[in-house]
Amino acid sequence: MGLENLLENLGKNSPDEINEAVRVLSKIADNILKDPKNSKIRTLQKSNATISKKILALKGGVDCLIMMGFKENATNFTMPSNTSLESVMEFREILVSWNNSILRSEVPASQAEKQAEMEIAPSAESVEEIIKPVALPPLVQTYSNPFLRRIEMYAHNVLQYEDKNLRGRCRKLIPVTLLEYNAQERLRSIQKLSKKDKLLDVDVSLQDMIILELLSWFKNYFFTWVDCMECKHCGGETAFSHMSTDPKLLVYTERIELHRCRSCHEFTPFPRYTDLNILLETRRGRCGEWANTFTLCCRAMNWDARFVVEENDHVWTEVYSITQKRWLHCDPCENICDTPLIYETGWNKNISYVIAYSAEEVQDVTWRYSSNHKEVLKRRKNCLEAELLDALLEIRDKKQKELSESRKEYLTKRMLMEVVEFLVENRK
Template sequence: MGLDNLLEKLGRNSPDAINEAVRVISKIAENILKDPKNMKIRTLQKSNAAISNKILALEGGADCLTMLGFQETATSFTMPSSTSIESITEFKEILVSWKNSIFTNDNVISQEDKKAKNEIAPHEESTKDVIKPVVLPPLELMYSNPFLRRMEVHANDVLQYEDEKLRARCRKLIPVTLLEFNSQERLRAVQKLAKKDQSLDVDVSVQDMLILELLSWFKNDFFTWVDCMECEHCGGETAFSHMSTDPKHLVYTERVELHRCKSCRQFTPFPRYSDLNILLETRKGRCGEWANTFTLCCRAMNWDARLVVEENDHVWTEVYSITQKRWLHCDSCENICDTPLIYESGWNKKISYVIAYSAEEVQDVTWRYSSNHKAVLSRRKNCLENQLLDALFTIRDKKQKALSEPRKKYLTKRTLMELVEFLIEKKSSDEDKKGRISGSTAWKLRRGEIQCDVTSHVWSIHSSDLIDNNTVTIKYCCAQDKYEYSSGSNILKALERWASGVFNHQSVFRKVETDWKMAYICREDGKVEGALTWKLDLSNCTKRLDSVDIFFDYATFENGRVEVNICSENSCYSLPRGEKKMTISGIHDVRGLTITAKLTEGKGNCAWQHAQLFRQNLDSSDYPFSIILKFK
């Protein structure tokens, strides 16, 4: 079939059906272009709901897949590896351009297209019926304590998530079909791994995978972080100046920041909206706007979700996992799920009060977000603990007054299970120790939410250390996350945690896969390169160095790459590609050595995991990294 005939045939469908089909086909093409060697994403099952309902059900839908490069079989469409990238790109661009042209000509433009073309503004006349503000019930404050009054306000504000029109409007903006398709693929991959290793306990569902997909879409495709506004006068860089009191600015919000341009010195307003109808249009802000809108998205997906407010100026979301029977921490700003200790361990926050709010309950969830409950209690001075409990019970009873008895019993049982969870302090992992992603470095440093690692460790070798056969060894076990410095069977020093033994490191962390029971060091998600350097000082050793034996275990996947270099003052040696052992002789007059590992390359969304150092089972006591120094 020719291209013109195909487009004429596809154009017989409804505008909504065309828009959705082109969107799904474009996303399929984009996934293939991002990871062209992945045959899994080149196979589309006809039984898949997204493929069946959004593409194959349309007149000309199957022809679009054929034109894109897929070949039809009895149960699926498969794209051969020989299909050129150029042809995929060309057809996708043609299809999108055709869709935009007919929608423009027919004056049938989707809300997303209008936003992209700046044809719609918050609260303009033509969309008053669409973005009419949600009317919340009047609030009569019961408490005089400022903290408890804030709790009452938050408890009332979250009722907006239950507005059916607002949720329906939000759901139309979420690419549900595509996210469901991706989550099913993600779940299948996990299940396949579980079949290979029968010891794995994979207690997850499509909903759990869908939460991860929604977080990724929200972070990467939907919402935008704002540190400072671009100057609306000259396009230059601005900096926060002060809060506006001008009534002209205070429209639909009581908080408007004024950012002053560093070039033209003019002011640009940045309204801090809480009206969700406006946020669905502007799609930008900081953590308040992000968490507010993401929680709405979760409720639009019909999940039990609640807004979590931390007293020291951060907010996020919790979603209840039906399969796991527990609340999952979800931070849309960071695209992270189920790492609740990250704020205390990674951002250096002094947790005091963390309260979760939904239409049905209000809960003190502070204990989920701290590994030191005693320290937290010492900081809780906003009210007496019994006053807080009384307020929680009072507000919760008010919220649940109109609920059915079965629903009340379910919520009570769920609350009791959650309280039992809080009885045990959790221990932070390296995943929890990762710093904040969202916001500029200067902004995060001002807030004290990232930590600078200034502990540059140097392994100093002394003559007195050479107890056994003029030899010393430095070795690291990733499973136990510890170093040992020894001479023969004599342990001279032991260090806990991988970072305590390195001279410097960049964009790497120790990944612990609890499901697979593996540990390794890899790049941080989204980083192009990671690096670590170990430094040895030999200036305090009177004996001459004879040789160095290096054992450096690593694993690569796809085209992931690990480069290891051993350098002295005068020369450098590289670990041969694919080799993990190396002996260097004849370097007698050296005062120091450095061992540097660089982690690069990889493919797709998991590229950061495709170069791994010291990968080993958590039960292992072996040392995948060792340096043996032999002296004369």
């Protein structure tokens, strides 16, 4: 059973039952982590009253033990000595985080008011502990055209994904073992279907399945979408009012929205952070924060990933599939993969420019996201096409200046394959 189905089943129990089950499961995990060689701790008797009533009697309870690493026997559950302690710890963390999200959704209004006030933004003290600025080289802009200057800025900002400390911190937050487990289940299911239907295309790998799992985990368990803030004064509904110019608020970001309460008319700030160290703590925002953090997660998984900017106010991620030898569109806000035409055909967006950025490349990928290239060309008026091409080539050359010849050759071949892909209008 996959993690999503497990949590869905567990969520069918009462809040009190869930809370107590998570407490007991967490205690079991903690005991194993503290004394992993103790075989007694790794054995749970079915006749034990606590195990029987607080775990086995619940929907999804047995699956929790199995997901943690226990094997079911006639009279007990035992955890093999070779079970990964990392997987035990990761499952415990996900279970606790999931349970906390349920508890927060049921907090009484009086408590929610205090909680909202505390959670609007990290305190100055906590932010100072969180921020570990990524040392980027100074940005020297060479273009006067505003569009090309934006391209230069994005091409510079994505260098932060390569910071080893930042990627290491992000990696520790990702439940890699569980994602791999669920990905293997997905892959096995596809392989079984392919055996029944020999015409079924199964040109996918474990990496491709982990990408899907990472998207699902990111949207459902890690990041939170924010339209309007809950009023920090009365807990009421708010609506965006204006951008703050208060220097006391503009400390860790240059953009802070002020949302006005419909009831008490007081203002609640919503900081639009771009610092990834802060976003790994707050874990909320809109597409900018989502795509920024998700791209970091992909780099933390050691995948080639690009931050993608669509000129009409949306951003997402692309991840390179080693098996399929192509870039996969990944939108963490929508939890979708490889559906690039969704914006044009589903959202009715008038695509004009879509640029992808990484530490090694900057690429015009507009053609992947449109099925009507002639109409797109009519809308591209920010600069001459030759100017854009020259700028992209110049920025790319600068990025690849210090790379090895073998890496440059690989990137060039990959880029040429991508350009060939763009020659045919996308219809899927």
